[in-house]
């Protein structure tokens with residue numbers, strides 16, 4: 001006689017062998033320009049930790065006059081604590097030097113991984129010995145996502161020639177999570193030239209379109225665009241024109257891009273229209289939180305005329321995602337120390353299972 005519990009056991013085992021249905025998955029995403037290590041020193045992480053005075057019951061560990069940039073060795077602990085505290089599971093980082101990428105990885109710990117290469121030499125170990133060897137890595141929680149593949153191209157008319165940059169590249173990574181495959185990109189556009197930014201935007205929208213056509217899955221973009229949503233008239237402002245924002249959001253046509261690139265990542269002329277969506281524009285109004293500006297410099301609010309929203313999280317118009325929250329965080333706590341001249345931008349994004357062709 002076959003017992004009921006035996007039947008139940010067989011049924012359970014049978015179910016376990018079937019492919020698991022894909023589920024929605026939340027990306028607790030962030031983009032953060034952490035300001036390059038412009039004041040390098042030899043201070044180790046252990047020395048930075050030893051210098052903290054966080055157990056003091058009365059005063060902040062120190063008070064920093066808040067108009068200065070501080071060395072990375074003083075910024076890194078509060079900066080990474082801000083990331084940990086926000087509960088993110090994936091983020092793009094801009095303007096990071098090799099030392100900074102390695103420190104963030106060390107401080108986040110082994111639950112995290114990252115990929116990316118630097119702009120001067122296309123390596124992740126400063127092989128060239130360049131001082132300003134910035135890169136735009138993507139970090140993710142290993143327990144939630146598996147990296148399938150990644151590549152980097154350069155934001156110029158010769159996008160496969162390492163070192164042609166403006167000022168960083170396009171890091172493109174495909175992941176597998178519980179909702180299925182998706183693409184995440186990180187980028188950083190020029191702070192001086194609108195035309196250079198427009199070249200970057202044109203390459204990025206093309207590549208994002210290619211990803212959407214080929215995966216039929218969500219495409220996310222994290223970046224410092226140096227291009228606000230609307231033109232700003234501040235005199236002497238270097239990154240105050242919106243040509244690149246217009247291109248990436250589909251309001252203006254892209255510039256002509258390099259043909260080798262277009263052939264490697266083909267987007268047939270008859271493809272449906274595709275653009276990236278600024279998540280702030282589609283987030284539920286009551287879930288838009290925190291600050292407005294994403295760039296502040298190392299000065300308090302109101303003491304600069306350069307408070308601007310130039311860092312973005314975007315998603316492809318082919319869909320497969322829903323924005324739960326949008327937030328601009330803080331880059332200064334009450335000890336007065338600025339973690340960066342940019343603020344982190346956060347968004348909780350639900351990715352759905354299924355196909356989302358453009």
Ligand SMILES: *[C@@H]1O[C@H](CO)[C@@H](O)[C@H](O)[C@H]1NC(C)=O
Nearest residue numbers: 038039040041042043044071
């Ligand atoms: C770091 O240490 C090396 C070796 O002691 C020294 O040559 C270099 O000048 C130091 N760099 C800084 C920025 O202090």
Ligand SMILES: *[C@@H]1O[C@H](CO)[C@@H](O)[C@H](O)[C@H]1NC(C)=O
Nearest residue numbers: 097098099126129130131133
């Ligand atoms: C790269 O290496 C050179 C030579 O060791 C060093 O001076 C420079 O600071 C390094 N740059 C980065 C971004 O790590």
Ligand SMILES: *[C@@H]1O[C@H](CO)[C@@H](O)[C@H](O)[C@H]1NC(C)=O
Nearest residue numbers: 157158159160161258259260
């Ligand atoms: C396109 O990019 C490739 C690879 O970076 C480069 O070799 C080629 O010269 C570029 N084409 C033009 C017309 O600039």
Ligand SMILES: *[C@@H]1O[C@H](CO)[C@@H](O)[C@H](O)[C@H]1NC(C)=O
Nearest residue numbers: 194230231240241242243244
């Ligand atoms: C905004 O700046 C762009 C250049 O980025 C320019 O093409 C456009 O005409 C400007 N728009 C307005 C309304 O002035």
